[in-house]
Every structure is written in structure tokens, then in C-alpha cells.
Amino acid sequence: MNSFIEKSLRDGYGETLVELGKKNPKIVVLDADLSGSTRTFLFAKEFPDRFFNVGVSEQDLIGTAAGLALSGFIPFASTFAIFQTGRAWEQIRQSVCYARLNVKLVASHGGVTVGEDGPTHHATEDIALMRVLPGMTVIVPADYFETKKVIKKIAEHEGPCYVRLARPKFPLIFDENYEFEIGKGKILKDGSDATVIAMGITLFHSLIASEELEKEGIKVRIINMSTVKPIDKELIIDSAKKTGVILTVEDHSIIGGLGSAVSEVIVQEYPVYQKILGVPDMFTQSGKPDELLDRCGISSKHIKKAIYELLKKKEKNKSF
């Protein structure tokens, strides 16, 4: 991990689209007037005939992408996460998932790290909204390099996918040799005291927390759960068995996201204590990304605190 170099996930997306476009004439890209922000303009410059800007109309964006998939193309449709998953949710349900069409939804500006634009633009429900849809694959990459691998993988994958990217640059965690597989979590660091399962920006904060905890003799397993659906059940069960307590951390509501997805596995397969860190059940406010992460209780210091709590519970449980 190199915590000093930061790179934009959105750039990773735009650059990979261009690479894919050169190799595969079936790739088409759509946007709803945010091609500068989502970086789809990189593809538009290279392949103007295969790029469609539908203007400020997200519902139409999804329907048009569905139609392009029907005619045999692999459409990538992009806009901000809140508008894509919120405003066009029913179009995604009916015209993409129910019709089982090969549409790739790649949204930027997920979570509170959107920052200053404020709560209207903080998508803190998108994972929940997408996860509930039958047949939808949901992925949240943690850095630039993972984004590139994810985009390549979903282009080969048959079926609807939702990929959530973020506005700010994220610290680099991986390099170009990183391998990504849909549905597989990855242990980045192993330990037997507790497990931290993270996705997106919270993976970096989890790694920071784990380094500090290590100095205190606490060894935690850190998992990058970039695929939230289908979730890696085996890895979750294995972690529950080996470490006894699980902490999930996400830049998303505590309701319906990664924490819920992990809970659904452990309560049914191997119940252990779990703590869910995420955006509390409330609307956020404007501010800097780091300030907001901290205020929502999902930065490294909160991760450390949550681990202490879980370890206490684990100890108490043992004494019975």
C-alpha cells in the first residue's frame, strides 16, 4: 500500500473504456450530461459514433441503454450514483433487470465523499437499491487499479452490473498486477483477533486502523469486499469462525448495504458479533470528504474504536 499517491477511480474508468472500445466494437457508452465528471468523454472523443449523450434525463438513459443491449451491444451507462440508482430505479428494475439485459451501470459520485455539493448529491442508499434487484451484480472498487480490473471484468460478464465510483481521488492500494474476480473478497492482511470487511474508500481507512492496532498487538483480518453482490459467503463464514467478531465499514447507509449483506450471511450460517459502521440513518450535510467520513463515524479512528468494542464483547462472551 502506498498511502501517498492518490488517483481518481473515474479516470480509471474512462481510460479503461477507451481500451475496451479499441478491442471490442460492441462496447457503446451513454451519459446523461455528466460525461466530464464521469470521464466517459474520453470514450466519446475516441469513438463519437458509439457514444450517446441523452442529456439531463436519467430514466431515458437507462431505457436507451436497454435498447442498445437488445440490439446486441454492451452498453455502459453513466451518471451520478444518486440519479442513476434513485431517479431511474424503476427503469433499472423493469427495463434492465427484469428483461435480463446486458447493461453496465457505472456511476460516479457514490457516498458522502462527494463532499461540498451536500446531501442532495450524496448517494448513501445506492448499494441497497441495487442489491435488492434480482440478477444485479454490485461492485465497489477501492482504488484506481481495482477500478480498471473491475471494468474489464464486467465487460466480459453477461448480465446487468452496477459499479459505484467516487468523486475524489483515492489513495492507491493496489498496482497493475492486482487480480479481480467477481464475487470474491480478498484478504489483504490476516489476523485472528477480529475481521474488518470494507469496500471502496473505507478499505484504506481500515488498513490505516489495522496498522495502528497492530502496534498495540491487535491483529485484524482486513477484507476487501468489492463485490457486494453476489457476496463471498465462504470468506465471511471462514472469517466468523477464525476471528469470532466482524466489523463492516462502508461509505453508505447502515441500512441495506455491505453491513446488511454480511449480516445476512452470518446470522444464517455462523452467528458472531457484528458491528456495522456506515452513514447513520439521516441526511448528511456539506463539508470536505474527510470531515464527512469522520462525522459519519467511518474514518480510521472510528474503526479502531469499533474493534475495541467488538473485542470486549468477544471477551465477555468467552467468560460465560
Added chain:
Amino acid sequence: MSSVTPEEIKRLKNIARILRINTLKMLTLAGSGHPGGSLSSADIIAVLFFYKMKLDPKNPDWEERDRFILSKGHCAPILYSALAELGFFPKEWLWNLRKIDWPLQGHPDRLTTPGVEMSTGSLGQGLSVANGLALGLRLRGIKSKVYVLMGDGELQEGQVWEAAMTSSHYKLDNLCAIVDYNGLQIDGFVKAIKSIEPLRKKWDAFGWYTIEINGHEIYEIISALHKADRIKEKPTVIIAHTIKGKGVSFMENKVEYHGVSPTKEELERALLELEREDE
């Protein structure tokens, strides 16, 4: 336009009549569903599926086929009737509409039903999908036409107008939309619930070539569809003025038959009328 013989018009009228009969039978057996809008669009469906569209029932995925999207998905029975009559699937399926473990869903499902191009049922989404399909076919150099049938009440959905701008912006002359303007929606007359007028001016203003016809006159439907083929650089919309429940006197222009299936007694009365028309 190539001339259409009186025999051809008679043949298509008869097909529309059969489609109406099938529709009423299947809805009565199902015990629920929407007769009104199926009956109002029967003549349009008959001309599209039995005269105009390039289709191959033995090869539903034939690349060169014309595409049809039923954006007003609740009128699935009339589409199912046409597909069954053409041999896309056995007619037995019709009599098991909306039954558990049978393929024909309450609203069209492309995964279970051969010939159904797109799953629909939530109003307002079909035109966007038709746009994407038309863009994709054009990009691939396939000369097929994309037809999309919408309801009049459906035009109250905002997405329709988002899509209408997209169609004209991209000059989709391989796209033809048809509005089944029967004037009724579930809660009453369209003009009383939320007027969609001036409809012709709306489509004109959105950059479409607009044609208005009587949607029950076979010759007018044929002429309009041929005209749409000759319009270049813009999409065409056919506003088809129709009568909800058309063909069954006691259902005509009655809001009650938007979403209620006929009883057995009503079916018998309806069949007497429709079978008499044959003579």
C-alpha cells in the same frame, strides 16, 4: 403507396376480428386483465403483424426482423393473440394466460415468450428502449424498422417526452411510434384526468413527423405505415384515433372495461357480436 386490394383489407379485418375473439376468451379464462386497450389496438396489431412487419415465427431472433415494443404492456393479450396466430407459440398458451407455471405473464416478458421483443408493463419506458434499439440497429447497418405502441394515458409519463427528444435529436427515421388514442385511462376520460392535448402540436414541437388516422380503418393504418417508411431524418408518430373496447358494443367507450375481464355471460354476448361480423 402500393395499392391494397379490397381482398387484402378484408383479410386483415378478419384477422383483427379473430384477435379480438382470442383476447376476450383468454381474459375470461384468466379472470383478470385489460380488455379495453387490447380491443382498441386490434386493427393496428393486425396490420403490423399480418401485413407490414418482417417476421419469422420459426426464427424469432432473426436479425433482419422488424421490432415491435408494446410500451402499453397491459394490452399484452392482443399481442399474444397475434403471436400465437402466427405460430410463435402454441395457441394453448393463450388459454392459460396469467396462470402459474405457464409462460404468458400478465404483462409481456421477453424471457418466457417467443416473439416478445421487450418486457414491458410499467408505462412510459418503451419509447426509450425503442430508441436504443433503433440506434443499435442503425449502428450495425441493419435496415429493420422499430415500432412502438403507446397508450394515450401513458403519454402523461415524463419519460415519454425525454425519449421523444432523444428520437428526434438522433434523427431516428427507422423508428415509428403509434399512439392508441382511445381517450380513456383507468380513472376516466384522459381529457378529464390530465389532458394530453394539443397532442399533434406536442409531437410536431418535439421534432417528429406526425400523422393522424382513424385507428380502425385498415387502409388508413397501412397508408400511414408506408408513409412512415418514406420520412427521412426524423421519427414518425402515428396518432391513431380509436375507440376503447372497439368491436363489442357494450364495452365501447366504457371506462369499466379498462382493467376488468369479461364474465362468461359477457363473453357469450361479445362473441355473438364478433362472430356475426364475419358474415
